[in-house]
Amino acid sequence: MREIVVFSLLNGAVYGLLLFMLSSGLTLIFSMMGVLNFAHASVFMLGAYLSWQISRWIGFWPALVVAPLLCGLVGAAIERYGLARVHRLGHVAEILFTFGLAYVIGELVIMAWGRNPIENRVPASIDFAAFRIYGTSYPFYKVLMTMISVGMFAFLWLAFKRTRVGLVIQAALTHPRMVSALGHDVPRLFVLVFAIGSALAGLAGVIGGFALLTEPNMAAALGPIVFVVIVVGGLGSIPGAFIASMLIGVVQTFAVAVDYSLADFLRALGMGLPPGSALREMLAIKLSQAAPLIPYLLLVLMLIVRPRGLMGTRDT
Amino acid sequence: MRELFHRIAKYGLALAAVLAALPAAADTLKIGYIDPLSGGAASAGVNAQKHMIFFIDRINAAGGLNGQKLELLSYDNKVNPQESLIMLKKAIDEGARIVMQGNGSAVALALTDAVLKHNERNPGKEVLFFNYAAIDPALTNEKCNFWHFRFDADVDMKMAAFGDVIAADKDIHKVYLINQDYSFGKAVAAAAHRILAAKRPDVQIVGDELHPLQKIQDFSPYVAKIKASGADTVITGNWSNDMLLLFKAGKDAGLKVNWFTYYGGGLGSVPAIGHDGVGYLKQVTEHHKNVLPYLLPEEVAFHKRFTDKSDEMYYWRIRNMFAMLEAAAKKAKSNDPVKLAHALEGLKLDTPLGPMEMRADNHQLLQPLFVSTLSDKVKYDVEHSGLGFKTDKKISAADTAMPTTCKMTRP
Numbered sequence: 157m158r159e160i161v162v163f164s165l166l167n168g169a170v171y172g173l174l175l176f177m178l179s180s181g182l183t184l185i186f187s188m189m190g191v192l193n194f195a196h197a198s199v200f201m202l203g204a205y206l207s208w209q210i211s212r213w214i215g216f217w218p219a220l221v222v223a224p225l226l227c228g229l230v231g232a233a234i235e236r237y238g239l240a241r242v243h244r245l246g247h248v249a250e251i252l253f254t255f256g257l258a259y260v261i262g263e264l265v266i267m268a269w270g271r272n273p274i275e276n277r278v279p280a281s282i283d284f285a286a287f288r289i290y291g292t293s294y295p296f297y298k299v300l301m302t303m304i305s306v307g308m309f310a311f312l313w314l315a316f317k318r319t320r321v322g323l324v325i326q327a328a329l330t331h332p333r334m335v336s337a338l339g340h341d342v343p344r345l346f347v348l349v350f351a352i353g354s355a356l357a358g359l360a361g362v363i364g365g366f367a368l369l370t371e372p373n374m375a376a377a378l379g380p381i382v383f384v385v386i387v388v389g390g391l392g393s394i395p396g397a398f399i400a401s402m403l404i405g406v407v408q409t410f411a412v413a414v415d416y417s418l419a420d421f422l423r424a425l426g427m428g429l430p431p432g433s434a435l436r437e438m439l440a441i442k443l444s445q446a447a448p449l450i451p452y453l454l455l456v457l458m459l460i461v462r463p464r465g466l467m468g469t470r471d472t
Numbered sequence: 473m474r475e476l477f478h479r480i481a482k483y484g485l486a487l488a489a490v491l492a493a494l495p496a497a498a499d500t501l502k503i504g505y506i507d508p509l510s511g512g513a514a515s516a517g518v519n520a521q522k523h524m525i526f527f528i529d530r531i532n533a534a535g536g537l538n539g540q541k542l543e544l545l546s547y548d549n550k551v552n553p554q555e556s557l558i559m560l561k562k563a564i565d566e567g568a569r570i571v572m573q574g575n576g577s578a579v580a581l582a583l584t585d586a587v588l589k590h591n592e593r594n595p596g597k598e599v600l601f602f603n604y605a606a607i608d609p610a611l612t613n614e615k616c617n618f619w620h621f622r623f624d625a626d627v628d629m630k631m632a633a634f635g636d637v638i639a640a641d642k643d644i645h646k647v648y649l650i651n652q653d654y655s656f657g658k659a660v661a662a663a664a665h666r667i668l669a670a671k672r673p674d675v676q677i678v679g680d681e682l683h684p685l686q687k688i689q690d691f692s693p694y695v696a697k698i699k700a701s702g703a704d705t706v707i708t709g710n711w712s713n714d715m716l717l718l719f720k721a722g723k724d725a726g727l728k729v730n731w732f733t734y735y736g737g738g739l740g741s742v743p744a745i746g747h748d749g750v751g752y753l754k755q756v757t758e759h760h761k762n763v764l765p766y767l768l769p770e771e772v773a774f775h776k777r778f779t780d781k782s783d784e785m786y787y788w789r790i791r792n793m794f795a796m797l798e799a800a801a802k803k804a805k806s807n808d809p810v811k812l813a814h815a816l817e818g819l820k821l822d823t824p825l826g827p828m829e830m831r832a833d834n835h836q837l838l839q840p841l842f843v844s845t846l847s848d849k850v851k852y853d854v855e856h857s858g859l860g861f862k863t864d865k866k867i868s869a870a871d872t873a874m875p876t877t878c879k880m881t882r883p
């Protein structure tokens with residue numbers, strides 16, 4: 157029993173941190189620029205493919221730096237030559253633009269690397285067991301992932317709450333004219349924010365590429381869950397995204413371990429259902445069967461009960 | 473006046489459509505291929521399409537069927553049953569007399585019903601349904617009909633092949649079942665319970681997990697459960713990402729079990745699984761590259777024509793399907809679908825891998841099956857991965873037959 161609790165906590169926390177890596181850049185761009193970037197998961201995918209390609213040429217550790225930088229450049233280019241022209245047309249135009257961009261990046265990836273998953277294995281230099289508990293080894297790359305994820309959180313928190321640039325960027329969101337009147341180049345600030353957000357997605361992609369599967373569908377597979385994280389956490393809130401990621405990771409993982417259904421629970425309370433009733437069939441679904449749907453249930457509940465999310469400052 | 477104009481336009485259009493369709497209809501025998509050609513499942517659909525093109529061109533180069541050339545019409549169904557019904561209608565409207573599909577048993581169940589209804593309502597315009605990969609046993613049992621022919625072994629036949637291997641391997645004691653939560657995954661789990669009870673009653677089934685289809689990114693919690701159960705063998709029908717991510721999570725946790733998989737060797741899987749699967753990953757198929765000491769001429773020609781990295785001749789059964797079609801056309805001396813269907817029933821044919829037979833009672837093709845294990849010491853590797861499969865056990869066509877509950881009415 158203790159074994160299962162320990163494993164569920166550990167696996168849940170690691171999965172939660174992976175979710176945070178993915179959603180941090182998205183929530184950063186949203187909180188600083190007010191843009192809901194649908195192409196975020198696509199940049200994550202691009203990071204996974206680029207790091208795989210680059211690490212074949214110059215090794216994993218350089219790729220860990222170069223691939224996110226390239227993604228940052230791609231992000232900067234997207235803002236500078238695309239989104240910057242769309243901002244004045246409003247949020248719907250921005251969303252449509254990033255939505256279309258997600259498809260473009262997806263097709264480019266298929267053209268470059270094909271439709272099938274690539275063999276993106278854990279690099280040999282970090283492919284060893286970090287420690288063992290209850291006879292199960294724990295891979296080092298998950299420890300690395302944890303460190304990077306926590307590092308991202310610290311960086312974002314400090315950079316935007318404690319530095320001058322962060323304050324200027326926040327001011328530029330609500331009072332762009334005033335900020336530019338004070339001599340700051342607002343469009344350039346936006347390019348910087350978008351580049352950092354994209355670089356974070358790229359960094360998540362480097363790790364996520366081998367922790368998950370590197371294939372052209374990975375953006376579409378992860379897109380929905382990332383939006384769940386930022387809505388539950390509160391749009392634009394970095395601590396909120398962190399808490400929501402951990403919550404979703406741990407709750408989902410614990411649910412998988414529970415082989416009981418609502419029907420079992422009712423029976424324990426002495427409220428057996430008559431055999432053959434439709435309700436009985438539905439209640440007999442084990443919690444472990446429904447585990448991956450729990451985040452979406454959480455999303456719906458959150459939007460009903462508290463539309464601004466856990467730590468959000470405005471209603472979504 | 474207006475009404476007259478409409479009427480003229482209507483008849484004019486109808487006439488034009490008839491004129492446009494006439495010469496083409498007389499020219500070729502049209503085959504409608506309905507499978508995913510875009511989206512997440514497209515890699516399987518596009519690869520199978522290449523097989524279709526390849527074998528149709530071969531038949532045409534040899535003069536066609538009874539002198540009539542074949543023509544392939546492709547329709548993208550996005551693995552969606554509703555979409556597939558629209559595509560079936562379109563295919564029939566464009567003159568298809570045989571439709572082919574494989575990805576997804578839910579799609580196949582929808583198509584087989586629709587084809588049956590169409591044929592009942594349109595005598596003289598019958599359409600045949602050739603299924604090359606949808607393996608829900610229902611299709612050749614309670615849902616069988618005269619127009620549907622299956623060229624892949626169904627869930628039960630493949631599980632029976634695994635059962636033979638497990639029966640002979642006395643090191644296997646505890647089996648864990650993990651499958652996707654829909655008709656196919658449930659059929660795999662049910663077959664495992666039934667067949668293990670018959671062939672190895674001493675084996676204990678220590679877990680029977682169903683998880684949502686293609687929704688899970690991290691299988692670590694599932695692997696923790698498998699480990700806690702003490703299983704030495706996992707049986708799974710998982711395909712695509714669900715297969716690869718499950719395997720990956722197992723590798724991370726140091727899970728050392730035998731993997732009996734339906735699709736562990738599926739297209740794109742071997743490069744993604746890599747060397748971690750060597751010696752552990754097993755599959756059951758009608759063919760793999762090292763099934764004979766040499767490549768078959770069809771494989772050589774296929775690889776000469778399609779040279780992309782991911783182009784594999786994965787579907788030997790599509791070769792068998794067209795060989796059966798060719799033989800049936802010869803036997804019937806006609807390309808009429810009804811006559812072809814009658815000719816296919818009970819049709820026997822020799823292949824380089826052994827004889828095969830189309831069962832008359834339920835239209836299930838019996839072909840030799842091979843249980844194989846991933847190995848790094850093979851002559852021919854898969855998708856340039858350096859890895860390939862090695863046969864553990866061959867099951868001859870006749871031994872793959874299972875009892876059927878099919879009761880079909882014949883025209």
